[in-house]
């Protein structure tokens with residue numbers, strides 16, 4: 001059973017002010033985790049994590065992570081704007097987008113972001129997007145550019161991200177050499193290399209192997225194209241133990257494994273020092289966010305259903321990927337009287353189920369129910385289908401106080417884009 005950072009009484013007190021459902025994040029735990037990540041990679045001068053904004057696009061969380069000098073990994077106009085507003089500009093932004101619109105390239109350039117290209121054709125598209133910008137040519141050599149590598153069949157995939165050769169992202173191996181040569185010829189002097197081939201990966205070797213592939217490749221591109229790499233970005237994708245039997249990836253094991261690979265493939269090969277970057281989302285905030293809800297109805301038909309006041313618009317992962325999220329019933333945690341439930345929301349889709357045939361303490365109307373590991377790709381995936389509204393986000397501070405970091409949507413928000421005037 002999970003230990004929660006709040007008691008049932010504390011939750012009841014919080015719900016006096018903020019009715020369920022809401023997401024609540026544990027600031028102390030996020031800070032401890034950020035500290036651990038930095039420590040595991042302290043051997044690498046210049047190591048930096050760029051938090052994948054899409055995982056939890058909330059300014060308070062981004063600001064909290066900025067305390068640890070985490071940058072922002074952005075892939076849309078709104079995410080660029082969020083980064084800027086929390087004070088991450090220039091090389092504190094990694095712009096890793098795909099199918100990128102011209103205005104986003106322009107904005108990323110204006111912000112001084114590291115621009116990570118997804119395709120060989122995007123260099124020319126980028127140049128034409130920024131056509132006419134003052135100082136473009138004189139600023140260009142000072143800016144950092146990167147290409148996203150897709151290793152194709154060289155690397156096996158996993159369930160969420162799929163097989164690399166079927167993934168829409170990145171350059172082929174051959175295209176990378178052409179891409180860097182083209183940028184070099186255009187006057188670029190500062191380069192990075194990126195890949196992102198994992199998602200929710202719990203095997204440390206998979207991440208270490210990815211780093212090895214990139215170190216080797218950096219050496220090869222250095223030789224053939226005659227450029228040095230300032231950084232290698234191994235992407236995000238470190239998993240978290242959603243299921244009771246899962247084991248958390250040891251950051252220390254990953255850090256040590258990549259250190260050994262670095263010594264062998266960068267130091268020993270005489271390459272210039274390379275900074276290691278990451279752009280994790282899930283492993284940074286995922287385990288430290290909770291969706292808090294209440295049982296609204298108990299229904300007994302062919303199965304037993306516990307209907308919550310949250311639905312898949314608050315946490316879509318179970319419906320989208322069949323993902324498992326642990327459910328804790330505060331105050332009934334140690335109950336040995338259990339029943340098997342389908343835990344549902346109120347959306348008119350039968351896949352609106354947080355859990356299917358899950359053994360839980362006997363539930364009653366009004367019980368508080370906590371869905372664990374909802375701190376990344378949770379609230380962020382919310383939507384308004386079926387007239388459902390996105391819930392509030394709260395931050396549990398280290399001193400036990402609670403702060404609202406996003407208000408719940410209201411019907412006015414829903415109606416804000418509609419027009420009844422011309423009816």
Ligand SMILES: *Cc1c(COP(=O)(O)O)cnc(C)c1O
Nearest residue numbers: 052096236237238279280281282
């Ligand atoms: C989604 C995404 C991430 C973050 O992935 P996690 O699984 O949350 O670590 C990082 N980089 C890119 C390019 C992404 O699309």
